[in-house]
Amino acid sequence: MNPRLSLLLSVLLLAGSPPLPAVAQDAGVLRYAPNAPQLAALHIEAVQLQPRPLSAPLNGRIAYDEDRTSRISAPVAGRVTRIAAKPGDRVRRGQPLLWMDSPDLGSAMADADRAAAELNQAQAAHRRAQMLYSGQVLARKDLELARTDLRKAEAEAQRARMRLRNLLPDGGSPHGESYPLRSPVSGIVTDRQVNPGMEIRPDLPNPLFVITDPTHVWAIVDLAEQDLAKVHVGQPAAISVDAYPGENFVGRISYVADVVDPGTRRVRARVELDNPDRRLKPDMFARITPLAGQGQLALLVPNGALVTEGRRVSVFVEVRPGELRKRPVRLGLQTRDFSVVESGLRPGERVVSSGALLLNADLQGG
Known part of the structure; x- marks a missing residue:
């Protein structure tokens, strides 16, 4: 065959062939071309220090701030x-x-007017009795009777005024x-x-x-007895809701009940939250995670970043664009959505948070 024709056929065959797999030139390392399709399927993010969670998220709900609700x-x-x-x-x-x-309002107004009139009469009668007693015309027992009638009239007028004040707390004048x-x-x-x-x-x-006032809300959580030692008043807590996946709202625990509910065997706790954008709505389901105090930080990774092989757990770290290294890590607290990395990662390193299992399959077959 003509050498030039043979070379042309080879180029055409290579152009129509699928992309070559990643090359694992070193143990645990995958290298891809900058435009490799495998990279487009990955989600890579930097891990940062965050307040250390003390337990798995606890189920709760968003509620009105009763101190700001009427x-x-x-x-x-x-x-x-x-x-x-x-x-x-x-x-x-x-x-x-x-x-x-409201006929009740009309009745209350009439009672107040009648009580005021009776008070005026009792006051006039008491003044007259005092004058007559001073002139030695009236017996002392009659003066005491006038004083008793005055006290009764004053009490009835006070009762009627308070009743009307309860109906009209702003002091406004009703129209009929x-x-x-x-x-x-x-x-x-x-x-x-x-x-x-x-x-x-x-x-x-x-x-x-x-x-x-919807700019302040509560998160209510019923704690199991085994979680009670992990929370205390003044402690920070992270709240997440399904409406905003991946986003945490931080509040502070303001109340822990002193008794266990005998029906549920749980202890109610309350987290106070600022809600300036009014995104958290009362009766939303929420997940409340108690956090350690100030200065106690940890690296958190989503569970999608973990590759578990027996008792060994690893993550893929982006060493440089297109180069990914499989690295073993030691985990602490593990929850449904995230895990705490105790060793094996440093703050700021970029970790494959989605697609790690596909990378591991590439590595095993490489």
């Missing part, structure tokens, strides 16, 4: 005539949430029987259980409105 019910019975707030609205302290027709239900706090309306025309009363099972 559940509002009507103090009187009546019928709703107008609603001024809906879920999502921002309201100010003292702002009307709804108006209602039209009663405004006002917000006692500033915040966001997160729930409303009332509609126009609805008959309401103070003993309804659910509040009419829930108003809260």
Whole structure:
């Protein structure tokens, strides 16, 4: 065959052949060309020191910050005539949430007016009795009776004023029987259980409105007894939710119950969290991980980075672009999603966090 033709056929055959596998020139080392397709399938990230976790993530939930939440019910019975707030609205302290027709309010106003009138009469009678007693016209027992009547009238007037003050805490003046239900706090309306025309009363099972400051939330966790020694008030904790995979929100444990729930055999704990972007929503499922105190750091790697062969655990470290070295590591705490590396890695080294098993197969076949 013509030598030139033979050379041309060889070039064409090589061009149409699949990419050559990685070459393991040294034990435990894989080298790829910069544009090798195997590299595109890998996820490589630098490992950094993070607060040391003290346990596997514990199941919990996001909850309202009850110190910044108000559940509002009507103090009187009546019928709703107008609603001024809906879920999502921002309201100010003292702002009307709804108006209602309330015979109870009219009754309370009438009681207050009647008590005030009776107090005026009792005061006048007491002054008259004092004058008559000073002129030795009235017996002392009659003066004492006038004083007793005055005290009764004062007590009844005080009771009526307090009743009206409870109905109108802002001191506003009602218009007839039209009663405004006002917000006692500033915040966001997160729930409303009332509609126009609805008959309401103070003993309804659910509040009419829930108003809260959503920039602060709690994470509630029920601790098993074996986890109780790992948490204490003031300790930091990391919270993760399914809505934001791979992201942790750090808070601080503010409460650990003093008793074990006899039904569940668990102890309730609470983590306080800042939530400035309002991404954490009450009743979200959450995973709470207690963290060690300040200065106690550790290297964490995702479990997808681990290659387990018997009792030996390794990771692939990027030595330089395209060159990956298999390195044994010693693990500490292992959870469902991540593991603590006690030795074998240094902060800042780049580790294959996804695709490590494929690399190991390449290495075994190389």
